[in-house]
Amino acid sequence: MTRQFNTTEKTGSVYDLLFSTADKTMKHVFRKEGSKVIYDYLENNSHFKLEEIGEKPEVFSAGLDKLLGSGASVIEKLILKNLCRRLRLEYEEKEGYGFSDYVKELNKSALAKG
Numbered sequence: 001m002t003r004q005f006n007t008t009e010k011t012g013s014v015y016d017l018l019f020s021t022a023d024k025t026m027k028h029v030f031r032k033e034g035s036k037v038i039y040d041y042l043e044n045n046s047h048f049k050l051e052e053i054g055e056k057p058e059v060f061s062a063g064l065d066k067l068l069g070s071g072a073s074v075i076e077k078l079i080l081k082n083l084c085r086r087l088r089l090e091y092e093e094k095e096g097y098g099f100s101d102y103v104k105e106l107n108k109s110a111l112a113k114g
Contacts, residue, residue: 014087014107015054021083022053022060029075041067054107057100 026035042048046063053060064072076099083106084091094101 013054017086018054018079018083018103018106019051021086022079023050025079025082026050026075029078038064038067054103057103058098061099 023035026038030038039050042050042060042063045066046059048056048059048063050060061072061076064075068075077093080099080102081091087106
């Protein structure tokens with residue numbers, strides 16, 4: 001991901017933007033009903049609410065992995081690509097990076113831009 005970070009979207013926080021992007025992506029892929037099933041699973045089995053995705057990306061990722069197996073990485077990548085598109089960044093896959101690594105990097109970029 002390049003460092004030309006812009007947070008002037010409708011939200012003031014990368015975490016807020018991540019939440020809305022994840023929700024839209026999940027609903028696009030699984031529709032409203034399927035997303036609700038996944039959210040309920042994450043809440044009941046991982047004690048995780050989607051609103052916490054910015055603060056707990058590793059919990060989100062682990063919960064998705066338990067539920068979806070190898071399909072979890074596809075959903076995570078879609079969320080990251082959509083987030084980068086909204087931030088006007090180019091998504092760049094990095095070896096050894098997981099979902100939470102990308103989230104932390106985006107947040108650091110936002111903090112550095114102040």
